[in-house]
Each structure stands twice: as C-alpha cells, then as structure tokens.
Amino acid sequence: MKDNGKQLMNDTRKISRGMVFRVIGGLCLAIFLLSFPHIFTSNYLRNLAILTCMWAIGGQAWNVLSGYGSRYSMGHAIFFGLGAYSSAVLFTKYGISPWIGMIIGMLVSSSISVIVGFPTFKLTPAYYGMATLGFTFTLQAVFLNWRWVGDSRGVFMPLLRKSSILDFQFANNKTQYYYIVLFLLVLSYLLVYKVSKSKLGFYIRAMKEDELAAQSLGVDVMKNLQIVGIISASLASVAGTFYAQYMLYVDPMSVYNSITSNNFILSATLGGIATIAGPLIGAIIFIPTGELIRGWIGGSGKAFDQMLWGFVIILIAIYRPSGILGWFKEHAKFFSGISKWMKEPIVRSNHDNSRM
Amino acid sequence: MKKNIIPIFMLVVIFTSVCFSSGIAADDTVKIGVVYPLSGNQALTGFEYRAGCELAEEIINNEHPEWAPLKFAETAGIPALNGKKIEIVYGDSQATPERGQNEAERLITQEGVVALIGAFNSSVSTTASQVAERYGIPFICDSASSPTLTSRGFQYFFRVFGNDAIFVENLFTAMREEADKDTSREYKTVMVLNENSLWGSDVADIAKLVAPKYGFEVIDQISYPSTTTQVNSEVQRVIAKDPDILFQASYVADAMLFMRTFKEQKYTPKMYVYADGKPLNFSYRETLGPDGWWTVFRTVYSKKDAPFVKPITEDYFAEHYPDLKFNENQGSVITSVQVLVDAINRAGTTDPEKLREALTQTDIKGEEIILPFAGVQFDETGQNILARAIVVQAQEDFKFVNLWPSEMKNGDYVPYPSWEER
Structure with missing residues (x-):
C-alpha cells in the first residue's frame, strides 16, 4: 500500500509532454489575450472582444450553479441587473466609485440569491428554472415602477471627457476597458477553478449526480447550494456592473429580460457545461459570430442571424448537448493516440530514476 | 461520427465566412x-x-x-x-x-x-x-x-x-384654444392616464408640469402597465374623479381596452385627448369603429x-x-x-x-x-426648435380635422359627445 502511494506521488512529479504543451499553450494564450488590443487595432474588434469577455464572465456565473451545480437557473439576469443598477445608481446619485458599486452589487446580489434560494432551492431543477424566470420579470416590474432608480427611463450615466480608473470610464480607449474586463475574467475563472477543485466542488458534483444519495452521506444540500448560489450571483453581478459602466445606460427592459439570461446559458452550454474553459469558448464563438453575422447580413432586415442562431442551437441540442468541450471528452478514444503520446513522461524525477 | 462533425463544421464555415x-x-x-x-x-x-x-x-x-x-x-x-x-x-x-x-x-x-x-x-x-x-x-x-x-x-x-415636451405643449396650447372657444362647457380639470414605460412616464411628467401654465389643474394621475388585460379599477378611478379632460398616453391595445371599458361604464369626459396618434393606427380604427371618433390627438405627419x-x-x-x-x-x-x-x-x-x-x-x-x-434650426442642446406637432380631431368616419397650428386648421372642434348622443 505504502509503495503504491509513493508510486503515485512519483507519477505526479513526472513532467509529461502534455504538461509541456499545456504550459506552452497557456503562455501563448496569455500572450495572445494580453496583446489582443495591440494586434487588432480596430475599435470594433476590440469592442467585440470586450463584450465576449463580459458575457464569458456571465456564462461562468451560470456555469457554477447550473453546470457544476444542480439547479438550472433561467434568471441570471436578476443578478446581472442588480450589479448593473447598484453601481449605476450609486455613481450617478452619490458619485461613489463604480469599483465600490461593484462590491455593493455583489453583496446585494448575494443577499437576494440567499433570500430567493431558501424557498426555490428546495424545488426540483426544472421548477427552479421557472421560479427564477418568473422572478426576473417580477424584478423588471419593480424597477419599471421604482422612481428612485429612474423607473422605466433607466439610469443615464454622465459621459466623462477624460479617462479615470476610479470612475471606470476611459472615453474612447477600448484597450483599458479590455484589460479591466480581462482582469475580471481571469479572476472569476480562477475562483471557479478553485471552487471546482475544492471540497465544495466535489459536494455539488455529487449532489448533481444524485442529491438524495449525497444527502444520505452527510452532504448539507441547502448549505452547499446557497454557497454556490452566492458565488454565482456575485460573478453575474460583476458582469452586470461592467455592462453598466461600459454602456453608461441601464434600463429595466434591457437588463431584466430573458435575452440576458439566455446569453449566459448559451455561452456556457455551447462551450461545454461543468468545464472551466467552456463558457469562454462558448462566448468566443457565440458573441462575435452573432455580431459579425448581423453586421454582415443583418442590414438586410431579414433576421438571418437570429434564424441561423436558432438553427445552430437546435443542432447543438440534438447532437451536442454536452457542448464543444464535451465533444473532445466523449471522443477520448479518437484522441487516445494523441493523449497517450501526450502523457508520456519526458523527464523523470531523480527518485524515480533510482528505482529503475 | 459524421453526425458530430456537421454542427462543428457549420460553425467553422459560418465563422470563417463572416470573418473574411x-x-x-x-x-x-x-x-x-x-x-x-x-x-x-x-x-x-x-x-x-x-x-x-x-x-x-x-x-x-x-x-x-x-x-x-x-x-x-x-x-x-x-x-x-x-x-x-x-x-x-x-x-x-x-x-x-x-x-x-x-x-x-x-x-x-x-x-x-x-x-x-x-x-x-x-x-x-x-x-x-x-x-x-x-x-x-x-x-x-x-x-x-x-x-x-x-x-x-x-x-x-x-x-x-x-421631443415630448414640445408635443405635450402643442397639445395643451390647442386644448386651451378649443376650451376657450367652447362656451357650452367648462374645462378646468385634467386627469393623466399613462402606460408606465419610458414614453408614458415622460409624457405624464411633462403634462403635470405644463398643465398649470395653460390654466388646467391636474387632479390625478394613473400609471398602468401597457400589457394589462383589464382596466376596470383604473376606469373606476377615472369615473370617481370625473375630470373635464382625459389626457391619455397609451399603446394601441391598451388604448382600445380603455375605450371599450369606458363604453361599458357609459362614461365620457368633456374632452378625450391622446398624447400621440392613436386614431391613425389601422387596427385602432378597424376595431373601435365609431367608438374611436371625436378624440383629439397629435401627429407629426399630416398631408400638407x-x-x-x-x-x-x-x-x-x-x-x-x-x-x-x-x-x-x-x-x-x-x-x-x-x-x-x-x-x-x-x-x-x-x-x-x-x-x-x-x-x-x-x-x-x-x-x-x-x-x-x-x-x-437647432438650439445649443441640439434640439430642433421649429419642430411641432399638428393637433387633430378624429371626426365622423375618421375624418381628420386639423385644429392646430392655425395656418393648418381646416375645420372646427366638435365637443366630445356622450355615448347616448351618438
């Protein structure tokens, strides 16, 4: 037994080809992401990259609760909207920096998530989806009639002439917006990565497999769902704050609607649910393609982009419910040759060598 | 295998074709x-x-x-x-x-x-x-x-x-003029009835601000969601307040719903004003028919x-x-x-x-x-100061009569008849 353990430890110390590729790939990706605004100097492409990152954060938020976790939210627009409104209202009314607004938005979203969670987490996944969808429209109605937050007129934020990191406005400088959203994206993905590897991550996956079985083994279902809900709501809220500061205008009809929630769901499901990179891959395909198609043929007013998207979604639902990353996982055999080659160690630890 | 490749292939084709x-x-x-x-x-x-x-x-x-x-x-x-x-x-x-x-x-x-x-x-x-x-x-x-x-x-x-401020002012100018001409009735109070989205809320706010300038008193305001399917409580409130002028900012479906409910309750104000061009709408005319006559509204396009x-x-x-x-x-x-x-x-x-x-x-x-x-001509905020609306009354058979501005006037205002008089 002891020997086996040692063997296992030694195995992990080996540096395989896969690890080298991963490191090189990661570095390349990091360099690409960091230098993106310098490679693509068109503000339109930068704008697409910014929106992609924003929706990727939202997709990841949804992924935590509904990909790793077991409750399919159809109302993540709730938290997106709360985040957007928190920072927008605080900034326009009291001049409070949107960065503080972002944190307050996260707190507000988390508390709403907890309050909504107590009755709704007890529901089965499908009913939970319906409840959240209903709550989205409840909030829409509340914000439409709430004078203090600008009712149906929404919140107009002042357009500042000069860039200021404190005020979260950079005039026409898309590069700064890009780095901020990239920073938020990396933070949120690191957080989700940590969660997925933590005890909590294993609990929620166990709950997703079989909630009753997990409960019988001593997993506190409600507590874990609430924690995951808080993480998920906070991330969606961060995306919302960024949206508000980037658009400089928030209104209830555009944030509290099912299109917002669907953007999250589509990015995550297209890329692959319950995977770290899934929402980003999904958003990278989903957002720019949609925008480019609309720019290309949308002017004809024939809604080709929407039809095409409907078609693609149907195809994915039929053939690829597990998303794009799922395709690689499912066809492990097909890639086994490659993966075997990848796993072959190229350097062995000293200890290992001595045993040989 | 083939089945799986189709969607991926499609995405790639779409993406590359769009990119280039x-x-x-x-x-x-x-x-x-x-x-x-x-x-x-x-x-x-x-x-x-x-x-x-x-x-x-x-x-x-x-x-x-x-x-x-x-x-x-x-x-x-x-x-x-x-x-x-x-x-x-x-x-x-x-x-x-x-x-x-x-x-x-x-x-x-x-x-x-x-x-x-x-x-x-x-x-x-x-x-x-x-x-x-x-x-x-x-x-x-x-x-x-x-x-x-x-x-x-x-x-x-x-x-x-x-903008809505200009249009609402145009309507109130015309309302004042017609109210002064019609000596048979007294026009003093206005009630604002608005749907609660951006446009309706703006119009209601401006109406409340502008009304006193033209010698009207706003006695009440009702906001309602335009997606509503029944408006009985709103109509009851209007009847209870019984305003001289009903000033309404609605979309088409809810405007028709209000008119029908008013008919059921046999209620008419002394003047019925829409904040935009409801009677110009085809479905409004077809659905309401004679019930939609005699209302006053504004438009920015009328055959010149x-x-x-x-x-x-x-x-x-x-x-x-x-x-x-x-x-x-x-x-x-x-x-x-x-x-x-x-x-x-x-x-x-x-x-x-x-x-x-x-x-x-x-x-x-x-x-x-x-x-x-x-x-x-633009002022310093970029607003065209010469923009204006035409205030029109829908008369019998939806014959549109321009009431305001005076150089476009082509008929006289007919006081809003009660349901029995029609």
Missing part, C-alpha cells in the same frame, strides 16, 4: 450610417424606416424636378461635392441598447460613415449617440422623443424630431398642401412599397437625411468638426421639408 467578408466599398460615395430595429420584435417599424432611407437616397441622388421645392430633389448628388452621391449603410439594433452601441461602433470604425442617423428607440439612441459623441461624429436623432436625450450636454447630438407631397407619398411611395402607407417615420428619415446633406453641402466637406459647425447653423425652411414643421 468585410466588404471594402468604393470611395466615391458619402456614407451615412443608420441604426434601426431591422429585425426582432420591432422589425415592422424598422422596415418602415428602411423604406424611408431608400426614398431619401432617391431624393438626394437623382434628379426629380417634379418634387420641387423639396430640398435637394432637383439636383443629383451633393452639389458642393460635385454631385457625389450618398450611400446609406444599415445597422440593425434589434431594439437593444447593447446591439445599438455595437452597430454604431461598427458603422463608424469599419464602414467609415460621416454621420449616424437613428435610432427609433430612446434606449438605443442613448447608447448609439454616446459612441458617436466619443468619436466626434454627428448623430442625428430622427424620432426618439425622450427629453432626457438632449439634456446630456452632447456636442454632436442633433434632434430633428420634436405642399406640391411634392402627393407625387411622393401617393404616386412614388405607393407604387414602390404597396404594403406600406407613408407616415411620419419615412418623413422623419427623409428630413434627417436632408438636414445632414444640407450641412455637408454648406461645409463643402465631410470633416466631422466642420460638419458639426455647419449643423449648428442649420436653417431650413418649412416648405423645403416633408414634415409639417416650421423648419429646422
């Missing part, structure tokens, strides 16, 4: 960007605007001496630029502020438009005009009427259309006596767009394009800064445009 399809257009036209909801649930409106854009191109680019004195109808292209033609580039907002922002960005940076026109929805106009302001590109707002838009201190924002109106709206437009009826949407696009081309013509260049300066000095006469405005 950015068109490079010739430089011999002046590009003007427009942002409208061309698809999505407001696509019909977008389609109407698109027809207006095509008509505007026809007016500017080709010689139409028969349409004189409409500005630029007699000449081909922009005179000061040696007859250079205009080209309208379309952006589809799908009525969402985020897409509107993105399309504005695309039109300015990718297509190189000299100015933007748009965007029907106030929310889309907000985000799209921010983009234009930041790039220093003129944004001509042709139909969004929210007063907030011109209060943002933008330098490149110009609104050809009136100008010589070009019939040849354009009936001969040309009806022939090319048999499904559509010429209305204020086409009128506002055409006027916006004319205003822009006029500025380019005076500036002699498409340089945005010179264009902006030329726009601030715009002075177009009322007879040169198709909208019934007194002309086009």
Whole structure:
C-alpha cells in the first residue's frame, strides 16, 4: 500500500509532454489575450472582444450553479441587473466609485440569491428554472415602477471627457476597458477553478449526480447550494456592473429580460457545461459570430442571424448537448493516440530514476 | 461520427465566412450610417424606416424636378461635392441598447460613415449617440422623443424630431384654444392616464408640469402597465374623479381596452385627448369603429398642401412599397437625411468638426421639408426648435380635422359627445 502511494506521488512529479504543451499553450494564450488590443487595432474588434469577455464572465456565473451545480437557473439576469443598477445608481446619485458599486452589487446580489434560494432551492431543477424566470420579470416590474432608480427611463450615466480608473470610464480607449474586463475574467475563472477543485466542488458534483444519495452521506444540500448560489450571483453581478459602466445606460427592459439570461446559458452550454474553459469558448464563438453575422447580413432586415442562431442551437441540442468541450471528452478514444503520446513522461524525477 | 462533425463544421464555415467578408466599398460615395430595429420584435417599424432611407437616397441622388421645392430633389448628388452621391449603410439594433452601441461602433470604425442617423428607440439612441459623441461624429436623432436625450450636454447630438415636451405643449396650447372657444362647457380639470414605460412616464411628467401654465389643474394621475388585460379599477378611478379632460398616453391595445371599458361604464369626459396618434393606427380604427371618433390627438405627419407631397407619398411611395402607407417615420428619415446633406453641402466637406459647425447653423425652411414643421434650426442642446406637432380631431368616419397650428386648421372642434348622443 505504502509503495503504491509513493508510486503515485512519483507519477505526479513526472513532467509529461502534455504538461509541456499545456504550459506552452497557456503562455501563448496569455500572450495572445494580453496583446489582443495591440494586434487588432480596430475599435470594433476590440469592442467585440470586450463584450465576449463580459458575457464569458456571465456564462461562468451560470456555469457554477447550473453546470457544476444542480439547479438550472433561467434568471441570471436578476443578478446581472442588480450589479448593473447598484453601481449605476450609486455613481450617478452619490458619485461613489463604480469599483465600490461593484462590491455593493455583489453583496446585494448575494443577499437576494440567499433570500430567493431558501424557498426555490428546495424545488426540483426544472421548477427552479421557472421560479427564477418568473422572478426576473417580477424584478423588471419593480424597477419599471421604482422612481428612485429612474423607473422605466433607466439610469443615464454622465459621459466623462477624460479617462479615470476610479470612475471606470476611459472615453474612447477600448484597450483599458479590455484589460479591466480581462482582469475580471481571469479572476472569476480562477475562483471557479478553485471552487471546482475544492471540497465544495466535489459536494455539488455529487449532489448533481444524485442529491438524495449525497444527502444520505452527510452532504448539507441547502448549505452547499446557497454557497454556490452566492458565488454565482456575485460573478453575474460583476458582469452586470461592467455592462453598466461600459454602456453608461441601464434600463429595466434591457437588463431584466430573458435575452440576458439566455446569453449566459448559451455561452456556457455551447462551450461545454461543468468545464472551466467552456463558457469562454462558448462566448468566443457565440458573441462575435452573432455580431459579425448581423453586421454582415443583418442590414438586410431579414433576421438571418437570429434564424441561423436558432438553427445552430437546435443542432447543438440534438447532437451536442454536452457542448464543444464535451465533444473532445466523449471522443477520448479518437484522441487516445494523441493523449497517450501526450502523457508520456519526458523527464523523470531523480527518485524515480533510482528505482529503475 | 459524421453526425458530430456537421454542427462543428457549420460553425467553422459560418465563422470563417463572416470573418473574411468585410466588404471594402468604393470611395466615391458619402456614407451615412443608420441604426434601426431591422429585425426582432420591432422589425415592422424598422422596415418602415428602411423604406424611408431608400426614398431619401432617391431624393438626394437623382434628379426629380417634379418634387420641387423639396430640398435637394432637383439636383443629383451633393452639389458642393460635385454631385457625389450618398450611400446609406444599415445597422440593425434589434431594439437593444447593447446591439445599438455595437452597430454604431461598427458603422463608424469599419464602414467609415460621416454621420449616424437613428435610432427609433430612446434606449438605443442613448447608447448609439454616446459612441458617436466619443468619436466626434454627428448623430442625428430622427424620432426618439425622450427629453432626457438632449439634456446630456452632447456636442454632436442633433434632434430633428420634436421631443415630448414640445408635443405635450402643442397639445395643451390647442386644448386651451378649443376650451376657450367652447362656451357650452367648462374645462378646468385634467386627469393623466399613462402606460408606465419610458414614453408614458415622460409624457405624464411633462403634462403635470405644463398643465398649470395653460390654466388646467391636474387632479390625478394613473400609471398602468401597457400589457394589462383589464382596466376596470383604473376606469373606476377615472369615473370617481370625473375630470373635464382625459389626457391619455397609451399603446394601441391598451388604448382600445380603455375605450371599450369606458363604453361599458357609459362614461365620457368633456374632452378625450391622446398624447400621440392613436386614431391613425389601422387596427385602432378597424376595431373601435365609431367608438374611436371625436378624440383629439397629435401627429407629426399630416398631408400638407405642399406640391411634392402627393407625387411622393401617393404616386412614388405607393407604387414602390404597396404594403406600406407613408407616415411620419419615412418623413422623419427623409428630413434627417436632408438636414445632414444640407450641412455637408454648406461645409463643402465631410470633416466631422466642420460638419458639426455647419449643423449648428442649420436653417431650413418649412416648405423645403416633408414634415409639417416650421423648419429646422437647432438650439445649443441640439434640439430642433421649429419642430411641432399638428393637433387633430378624429371626426365622423375618421375624418381628420386639423385644429392646430392655425395656418393648418381646416375645420372646427366638435365637443366630445356622450355615448347616448351618438
């Protein structure tokens, strides 16, 4: 037994080809992401990259609760909207920096998530989806009639002439917006990565497999769902704050609607649910393609982009419910040759060598 | 295996084809960007605007001496630029502020438009005009009427259309005039009934502000969601307050619902006023029939006596767009394009800064445009101060009688009859 353990430890110390590729790939990706605004100097492409990152954060938020976790939210627009409104209202009314607004938005979203969670987490996944969808429209109605937050007129934020990191406005400088959203994206993905590897991550996956079985083994279902809900709501809220500061205008009809929630769901499901990179891959395909198609043929007013998207979604639902990353996982055999080659160690630890 | 490859392959094809399809257009036209909801649930409106854009191109680019004195109808292209033609580039907002922002960005940076026109929805106009302001590109707002838009201190924002403040004032002016003439009844109190979205809330606020100036007292205001399916409690409240004038800002379906419920309850105010052009709507006229007569409303398009109106709206437009009826949407696009081309013509260049300066000095006469405005002149906020509405009463068989302004008046106001009198 002891020997086996040692063997296992030694195995992990080996540096395989896969690890080298991963490191090189990661570095390349990091360099690409960091230098993106310098490679693509068109503000339109930068704008697409910014929106992609924003929706990727939202997709990841949804992924935590509904990909790793077991409750399919159809109302993540709730938290997106709360985040957007928190920072927008605080900034326009009291001049409070949107960065503080972002944190307050996260707190507000988390508390709403907890309050909504107590009755709704007890529901089965499908009913939970319906409840959240209903709550989205409840909030829409509340914000439409709430004078203090600008009712149906929404919140107009002042357009500042000069860039200021404190005020979260950079005039026409898309590069700064890009780095901020990239920073938020990396933070949120690191957080989700940590969660997925933590005890909590294993609990929620166990709950997703079989909630009753997990409960019988001593997993506190409600507590874990609430924690995951808080993480998920906070991330969606961060995306919302960024949206508000980037658009400089928030209104209830555009944030509290099912299109917002669907953007999250589509990015995550297209890329692959319950995977770290899934929402980003999904958003990278989903957002720019949609925008480019609309720019290309949308002017004809024939809604080709929407039809095409409907078609693609149907195809994915039929053939690829597990998303794009799922395709690689499912066809492990097909890639086994490659993966075997990848796993072959190229350097062995000293200890290992001595045993040989 | 094959099955799995199809969707992936499709995505790749779509993505690559889209990526490599950015068109490079010739430089011999002046590009003007427009942002409208061309698809999505407001696509019909977008389609109407698109027809207006095509008509505007026809007016500017080709010689139409028969349409004189409409500005630029007699000449081909922009005179000061040696007859250079205009080209309208379309952006589809799908009525969402985020897409509107993105399309504005695309039109300015990718297509190189000299100015933007748009965007029907106030929310889309907000985000799209921010983009234009930041790039220093003129944004001509042709139909969004929210007063907030011109209060943002933008330098490149110009609104050809009136705003709700102007329109509501026009209505109250006309109401005052008619109230003074009608000695048989006393008009003192006003009740405001508005749907609770952006437009209705704005109108209600302005009405409450403006009413005392014209000697009316607002006794109550009711906001309701336009998606409602029954309005009994609202109607009961109106009956309890019994205002002299009912001032209503509604969409079509809810406006019809109110009228039917009032009929059920056999209630009539002394004057029934709509804040926009409800009786012009086809389904309103068809559904309500005689019940919709005698209401007062405002419009910004009414067939004028100008010589070009019939040849354009009936001969040309009806022939090319048999499904559509010429209305204020086409009128506002055409006027916006004319205003822009006029500025380019005076500036002699498409340089945005010179264009902006030329726009601030715009002075177009009322007879040169198709909208019934007194002309086009911008104040320091970019609002066209000569914009105005026509106040109209729908009389028997939906015969529309202009009540205000006085130079367009073509009939007398008929006091709102009770249900028994009809």
